[in-house]
Amino acid sequence: MKLNFLLVSVSAFALPTIAMAQDAASESQDQAGLGDIIVTANRTASSAQDTPTALNVYSGDSLRDAGIASVRDLATIDPSVNISPSAGAAYVAVRGIASTDVTEIGDPSVPVSRDGFYTNRSFSLNSSMYDLARIEVLKGPQGTLNGRNSTGGLVSIITNRPKFENGGYASVEAANFGTFNGEMGANLAVSDTFAIRASGTYLTHDGYRKIDGPTTSGDDEDFASGRIQALYASGGLSAWVSYQHDSRTVNGDAILRGTLGGPKPSFSDLGAFPGNSAQKTTLEGDRVRWELAYSTDSNLNFIYAGGFDSQNWVNVLDATGPEYPANRQFRQNERPKTWNHEFRVSNDSSSRLFFQAGYFRFSENNTVDSGLYNLDMTGLFADGGPLEALGQPDQYGIKFDYKIRTRSQAVFAQVDYDLTDRLEISLGGRYTWDKKTRSGQALLFLPALASPFAPALRLTTPGDGNLSDSQPTWHAGLNFRPKPDTLIYAKYDRGYKSGGFNSNGSSAAVPYDSEQLDAFEIGTKNSLLGNTLQINGDVFYSNYRGYQASQTSDVLQGSGIFNVGSAKIFGAEAEVKALLGKATRIGLNAAYLHAKFGNGIVVNDGDGNPQDISGNRLPNAPSFTVTGSFDQDIAVGAGKITAHADAKYSSKYYFSAFNLDDISTASFVVTNASIGYEPDHGGWKVIAFVRNIFDKNVLAYAQQNFVSHTNNYQFQPPRTYGVRASVSF
Numbered sequence: 154m155k156l157n158f159l160l161v162s163v164s165a166f167a168l169p170t171i172a173m174a175q176d177a178a179s180e181s182q183d184q185a186g187l188g189d190i191i192v193t194a195n196r197t198a199s200s201a202q203d204t205p206t207a208l209n210v211y212s213g214d215s216l217r218d219a220g221i222a223s224v225r226d227l228a229t230i231d232p233s234v235n236i237s238p239s240a241g242a243a244y245v246a247v248r249g250i251a252s253t254d255v256t257e258i259g260d261p262s263v264p265v266s267r268d269g270f271y272t273n274r275s276f277s278l279n280s281s282m283y284d285l286a287r288i289e290v291l292k293g294p295q296g297t298l299n300g301r302n303s304t305g306g307l308v309s310i311i312t313n314r315p316k317f318e319n320g321g322y323a324s325v326e327a328a329n330f331g332t333f334n335g336e337m338g339a340n341l342a343v344s345d346t347f348a349i350r351a352s353g354t355y356l357t358h359d360g361y362r363k364i365d366g367p368t369t370s371g372d373d374e375d376f377a378s379g380r381i382q383a384l385y386a387s388g389g390l391s392a393w394v395s396y397q398h399d400s401r402t403v404n405g406d407a408i409l410r411g412t413l414g415g416p417k418p419s420f421s422d423l424g425a426f427p428g429n430s431a432q433k434t435t436l437e438g439d440r441v442r443w444e445l446a447y448s449t450d451s452n453l454n455f456i457y458a459g460g461f462d463s464q465n466w467v468n469v470l471d472a473t474g475p476e477y478p479a480n481r482q483f484r485q486n487e488r489p490k491t492w493n494h495e496f497r498v499s500n501d502s503s504s505r506l507f508f509q510a511g512y513f514r515f516s517e518n519n520t521v522d523s524g525l526y527n528l529d530m531t532g533l534f535a536d537g538g539p540l541e542a543l544g545q546p547d548q549y550g551i552k553f554d555y556k557i558r559t560r561s562q563a564v565f566a567q568v569d570y571d572l573t574d575r576l577e578i579s580l581g582g583r584y585t586w587d588k589k590t591r592s593g594q595a596l597l598f599l600p601a602l603a604s605p606f607a608p609a610l611r612l613t614t615p616g617d618g619n620l621s622d623s624q625p626t627w628h629a630g631l632n633f634r635p636k637p638d639t640l641i642y643a644k645y646d647r648g649y650k651s652g653g654f655n656s657n658g659s660s661a662a663v664p665y666d667s668e669q670l671d672a673f674e675i676g677t678k679n680s681l682l683g684n685t686l687q688i689n690g691d692v693f694y695s696n697y698r699g700y701q702a703s704q705t706s707d708v709l710q711g712s713g714i715f716n717v718g719s720a721k722i723f724g725a726e727a728e729v730k731a732l733l734g735k736a737t738r739i740g741l742n743a744a745y746l747h748a749k750f751g752n753g754i755v756v757n758d759g760d761g762n763p764q765d766i767s768g769n770r771l772p773n774a775p776s777f778t779v780t781g782s783f784d785q786d787i788a789v790g791a792g793k794i795t796a797h798a799d800a801k802y803s804s805k806y807y808f809s810a811f812n813l814d815d816i817s818t819a820s821f822v823v824t825n826a827s828i829g830y831e832p833d834h835g836g837w838k839v840i841a842f843v844r845n846i847f848d849k850n851v852l853a854y855a856q857q858n859f860v861s862h863t864n865n866y867q868f869q870p871p872r873t874y875g876v877r878a879s880v881s882f
Contacts, residue, residue, distance in 0.1 A: 186684030187732050192289050193311070196298045196509055197502045202678050205579070205632045205642035207292040207691045207726060209233065209742070213285030213313065217324060218829070219799075220842060220877065222334065222356055223279040224265060224308065225853075229801060229823060229844075229869070232744045232778040233292055233726065234308070237808065237854040238406055238867050242275045242468075247292055248693070249722055249748035249774030250305030250670070253703040254714045257487060257521045257557050258589060258618070258653040262668075263305040268312055268395070268442055270460045270493050271301065273517055273559065277438055277464050280378055280399040284338045284352035286311045292726075293672050293693065294648030297581040297628040301515060301561050304648035304670045314393060315348035315384035316340055321882055328842075328875025332358035346387045353379040361870055362407035366428025366471070371407025372870070376400070389448035397440045405434035405468065410863040415815030420850040423868070429473035429480045430528055438464040452501040462491040472525060474861030478534045478605065479527040479545070481861075489519040510566035517559040521593075524552035525860070527601055534605055543605040550602030555593035555616050561651070562586050567628065579630035579644070584623065587651040591618040591662070618654040618662035624669070625649075638680040646672045650701070655714055665714050668699045685732040695722040700771075702756070702810040717810060719751040720771055736786040741779070748774040750810070758811055759859035766810050775806040792832035800824040808855045815864055816855035823849055823869070837880040848872035 190210050192201045201210045209231055211221070221227060225243065228236040235246040242255040245263040252262040255275055264271050267281040288310055295303040321339035326332065338352035355377045360370025380397040409426045411418050442460040449455075465488050472483040497511035529535070530544035538544075567581030593616045599607035630644035648670035654662040676691030697720040724746040731739050748771040758764050770776075782799040800822060807817045824847065829840035845851075851869040858865050 186680075186682075187687055187730055187738075188684070189680075190287060192287070194289055194291050194299075194309075196497070197499070197507075199502075202638075202680050202687065202689075203634075203640055204678075205630060205640060205644065205676075207674065207676055207693070209290040209292075209728075211288045211290075213287055216282075216285060216288065217336075217879065218827075218838075218840060218877075219825075220326070220844065221282070222354075223282050224310075225279065227288065227290070227308070229825070230780060230799065231290055232742050232780045232801065233306075234290060235773045235775075235806075237773060239854060239856070243278060244275060245278075245305075245308060246773035247290070247306035248695075248724065248744075249746055249771040250695075250697070251773050252302075252650070252701060253772065254653070254701060256714075257519055257555065258591070258655075259714070260302045260651060260653075262302065262650055263308060264301070264303050265308045265310065266299070267310045267440075269309075269458055269495070270440070270442055270462065271515060272462055272464075272489070272491050274464060274466070274487065274489050274491075274519075276434075276466045276468070276487075277399065277436060277462075279376075280401075280436075280438060281310050281312060281397070283336050283354035283378065284313050284350075284380065286313045293674055293695075294626070294646040294670055296585075296626040296648050297565055297583045297646070298509065298567055301513070301563065301585060301587075302650045304650045304668060312380070312395075313338070313350065313352075315350040315382050317342045317345065317348050317386075322879065324877060324879035326875060326877040328358070328873050330358045330361060330873060332873065332875060334358075334877075346385055348384045350382045350384075351380070353377070360404060360407065362409075362423065362868065363425040364404075364407060364428040365425040367431040368404050368428060368433070368471075371404050371426070371432070372868075373403050375402050389450075391444075391446045393442075393444045395440075395442040397438075397442075399436065399438040399440075401434070401436040403434050405432050405470070406867055408471070409866040409868075410474075410861070411815075411866065413857060413859070413862045413864055415813070415864065417815040417817075417864070418866075420852070420866075420868075423850050428471050430471040430482045431469065432471050432482070433467070433469045435467045436464065438462070452504070454499045454501075456497045456499075457495070458497075459494045460492070462489075464489050472861050474858075474863055476862045477527075477550075477603075478532045479530050481550075482526045482528060483860075484524055484526050486522040487519055489517050491515075491517045505571045507569045508566065509568075511564070513561075513563045513565065515559070515561040517557075519557040519559075521553055521555040521557065524549040525602065526550070530605075540605065543600070545598070545601035545605060548598060548601040549596070550598060552596045553593070553616065554595075555591050557589070557591045560586075560588045575634050577632040577634075579628065579632065581628035583626045585626065585649065585651075586623040587621070589618070589620040589651070589653060591616055591654070593617075614661070616662065618664070620652060620654055620664060622651050622667055624667065638684070640678045641675075642677070643675045644673075646670075646674075648672060652699075652701075653714065665701060666699050666716050668697070668701055668716075670698070671696045687728070687730040689729075690725070690727040692725045693723065697722060700750070700810075702772075715756060717750065717756050717766065718754040720749060721751065722746070722748040722771070722774075724748075736788075738782075738784040740782040742781075743777070743779040745777055746774055747776070756810070759857055764811055766812070769810060769812040770807055772807050772809055775804045777804045778802065789830070791834070792830060795829045795831065796826075797828070798824070798826045808852075809857065813857070816857055818852035818855070821849055821851045823851060836882055837878070839876065839878045841874075841876050843872065843874040845870060845872045 291307040295307045323337040326334040336354040360373035378399045382395040440462045444458040468485040470483040472481040494514040499509040533540040534544040563585040565583035597612040633641045650668040652667040654664040672695040674693040728742045787794045825844045827842035831838035854867040
């Protein structure tokens with residue numbers, strides 16, 4: 154009901170605004186050459202080409218034209234990002250650094266920030282990918298100024314805020330797999346000091362993968378969201394508030410199950426995936442954001458930003474495996490409620506001495522109601538079978554009932570000082586206090602979990618856990634600008650990610666320690682030939698300690714997260730953008746990565762066997778990735794045709810610290826293309842597109858699962874093609 158109201162409000166709000174906006178739409182400013190995007194990577198507005206950190210930035214308009222509607226889609230165009238779905242959730246990896254722990258205790262190593270708001274639970278990470286201003290992908294530790302636990306980087310989603318002008322936009326997309334995507338936004342300047350903005354999106358498509366079972370397809374989509382915002386600004390005071398409601402109901406992830414331990418099946422021609430039990434994922438979410446800012450006459454800026462996020466996630470997976478005679482489901486229900494608060498003070502960023510300081514507080518209360526459930530028995534234990542009396546249908550083999558509280562608070566400060574007109578020094582620090590507590594229990598019923606012949610024992614295991622940790626992080630940088638269009642920077646950052654504790658339901662909570670990362674980086678950014686050529690590059694080295702790896706194990710043997718020791722990461726990245734004449738644009742972005750564990754590291758695999766992983770590659774860390782793009786404008790009458798093509802190549806990488814070939818992805822190339830028409834006047838365009846042109850079956854995730862005793866595989870989308878039309882006013 155809330156969502157219907159919001160989406161109807163967006164539509165109704167847009168109609169009068171369209172009429173008012175025909176003569177009031179502002180003209181975009183021409184930018185010389187390739188132009189530039191203003192970013193807030195260092196918590197203040199600056200040109201991306203003049204920001205001393207490695208980042209990739211994408212404007213909202215370019216993402217919409219490319220059909221990027223989710224964080225998962227972002228990995229198809231960014232060489233530094235890998236995104237892997239995992240049991241209905243997902244995790245993000247940047248430069249080989251990721252947290253694969255998507256449990257109720259886990260924290261992301263690469264957070265996804267939505268308008269400066271952080272959540273731990275990744276099942277809602279796609280929910281703000283509309284009405285976008287831009288997305289900034291920041292690489293390397295960001296823990297001084299940007300939130301918590303960001304040892305690998307940060308994906309910052311920034312949506313459009315209300316403006317003091319009338320206008321709006323709408324887009325619609327139709328494609329194969331029954332795809333229909335729609336998006337609309339409208340902005341109304343009520344007065345010179347008060348503006349309102351409303352936007353919404355609806356995404357739907359049939360399942361990309363067929364399933365031979367009760368659920369006939371997976372990797373489908375049915376998502377709707379609406380957002381309404383208000384902004385007041387007068388003099389040095391501004392106040393902004395936003396409310397958003399999300400709703401998603403899908404079959405969920407399509408998982409191909411193979412033999413535990415391999416061999417890896419052929420993925421050249423994927424038929425229907427076998428399935429035994431119904432699966433489903435639903436998400437309902439409400440989020441409120443606010444920000445109050447005041448600038449004094451003495452150029453001091455005070456900002457208080459906060460927000461509340463409430464999610465209800467239900468995920469039902471097919472957990473049938475060969476070891477137990479039943480059709481099974483793993484039923485998950487989490488209801489996290491998250492608060493963010495941040496107070497920040499700064500002076501004028503153009504001052505010779507620019508400072509920022511503040512206080513940050515994060516809190517999450519979560520309830521977990523999950524377990525392994527037997528739908529019906531099979532084989533000899535099925536209804537009417539000779540051993541029916543021993544069957545355990547409609548029973549939980551293991552049931553988790555937990556309440557979790559996560560608290561994190563920090564104080565931080567950073568100063569940037571101009572030593573000369575060309576040389577700047579940057580120093581920053583942050584001190585973080587983390588606390589996690591869990592109460593509740595796990596209940597095991599052995600005949601329904603391990604074997605129908607097991608004794609009829611019900612075992613209750615307390616799930617209580619407690620962790621308190623605190624650590625400093627810091628930043629030091631030196632920035633040199635030998636000429637206005639050239640930046641050379643060097644920096645050092647300490648990253649920190651809090652620890653946690655495991656519990657597999659049959660034993661008490663087992664703690665694991667925090668991670669630390671010391672990262673060194675040297676880079677340069679250059680705008681040449683009247684900004685028709687941009688050349689950026691960096692080299693980096695990281696010393697990674699306390700790496701938190703994950704392993705799904707038999708519930709009776711132990712599972713979860715464990716510290717495996719140290720790792721060394723070094724690499725290089727380069728980006729080239731060129732404008733050839735006025736009609737041709739090319740881009741090339743490449744990354745080389747060497748990420749390996751240290752020596753003397755022996756850990757148990759999911760079956761309890763010790764394995765030496767010394768010298769193994771970090772998971773989600775391809776040695777080489779490269780993306781390329783080409784755009785050609787062709788003048789046609791009173792408009793232009795734009796032909797576009799892009800591709801991404803990735804070398805082989807593993808999904809596990811054990812570097813098993815049967816849970817790795819081979820090297821791959823994925824290509825996309827589009828052709829569009831846009832008139833010189835009228836504010837509309839139409840684009841025909843095809844993605845994954847050669848219909849490659851590319852792994853998105855692979856896992857050895859010792860609960861179901863299978864190897865599990867998930868895939869990136871197959872070939873899709875369609876038409877998108879949009880209008881702005």
